[in-house]
Amino acid sequence: MELDGLDLNRLPQHVAIIMDGNGRWAKLRGKSRIEGHRRGKTSVRAIVEMSRKIGIRYLSLYAFSTENWFRPREEVHALMGLLEHYLVVEQAKMMRYGIRLLAVGDRERLPGRVRRALEQTIAQTRDNQRMTVILALSYSGRDDIVRMARHLAREARAGRLDPEAIDEDSVSGQLDTAGVPDPDLLIRTSGELRISNFFLWQIAYSELYVTPTLWPDFREREYLAALAEYQQRRRRFGRTDEQLDQTLLHSVQASGSKS
Numbered sequence: 047m048e049l050d051g052l053d054l055n056r057l058p059q060h061v062a063i064i065m066d067g068n069g070r071w072a073k074l075r076g077k078s079r080i081e082g083h084r085r086g087k088t089s090v091r092a093i094v095e096m097s098r099k100i101g102i103r104y105l106s107l108y109a110f111s112t113e114n115w116f117r118p119r120e121e122v123h124a125l126m127g128l129l130e131h132y133l134v135v136e137q138a139k140m141m142r143y144g145i146r147l148l149a150v151g152d153r154e155r156l157p158g159r160v161r162r163a164l165e166q167t168i169a170q171t172r173d174n175q176r177m178t179v180i181l182a183l184s185y186s187g188r189d190d191i192v193r194m195a196r197h198l199a200r201e202a203r204a205g206r207l208d209p210e211a212i213d214e215d216s217v218s219g220q221l222d223t224a225g226v227p228d229p230d231l232l233i234r235t236s237g238e239l240r241i242s243n244f245f246l247w248q249i250a251y252s253e254l255y256v257t258p259t260l261w262p263d264f265r266e267r268e269y270l271a272a273l274a275e276y277q278q279r280r281r282r283f284g285r286t287d288e289q290l291d292q293t294l295l296h297s298v299q300a301s302g303s304k305s
């Protein structure tokens with residue numbers, strides 16, 4: 047099936063998004079930053095909905111970083127309120143559409159009401175299989191890596207883990223994203239060319255897409271354009287074009303010989 051030039055059979059399995067520009071969107075309109083976040087929530091709904099419709103399997107959203115705790119109290123409070131409201135209101139839709147919710151980050155720092163809403167939604171949606179939405183809340187990539195390192199070190203000290211046996215899978219398996227495939231595509235809105243402490247280990251081979259569009263204006267059309275651009279990229283994973291051509295040729299020959 048094709049949609050706006052998009053090949054729905056070659057979608058990224060996992061899309062991760064750094065949702066940036068809510069504050070600038072509001073400032074440009076003489077509105078409060080909180081109003082920008084409110085509009086940003088509408089974009090979240092639109093992108094989750096579109097992802098589900100076209101068949102994206104995993105969608106990660108960087109909703110609140112560990113650094114965001116340093117924002118003014120009222121802004122943090124408002125963001126927490128929006129998150130809680132989102133979780134409460136969207137739960138029924140997640141159940142209807144088979145969406146599983148996961149969270150990455152330091153949940154202990156979240157206010158009780160948000161944590162309870164989060165845990166309740168995660169528990170309620172745990173068996174849903176159509177799509178997984180991963181909310182990064184009080185998350186930072188470095189903090190994820192530090193917590194993983196502490197865990198492996200403790201296991202080694204207790205004699206349950208041979209340090210020489212640590213490999214990439216042992217590391218991936220102890221990050222908050224354990225069991226989730228690495229993002230194929232990382233989108234950042236509002237034009238900044240930074241990763242801002244989002245997934246660090248996980249984006250080793252992700253394709254990057256940066257758009258100047260501010261997050262509250264990032265809606266279906268923009269999203270489909272990002273996915274279409276992704277489909278133009280050739281992912282080489284460190285190999286040469288010629289090696290990829292050979293691999294492709296072999297797989298075509300192998301499937302031809304089977305049929």
Ligand code: FPP
Nearest residue numbers: 065066067068069070083086087109128132
């Ligand atoms: C960045 O804009 C955005 C955030 C810090 C928060 C993202 C939150 C939402 C989109 C709303 C609620 C989320 C969910 C999942 C319901 P910014 O404030 O850094 O913008 P600026 O760089 O222009 O100041």
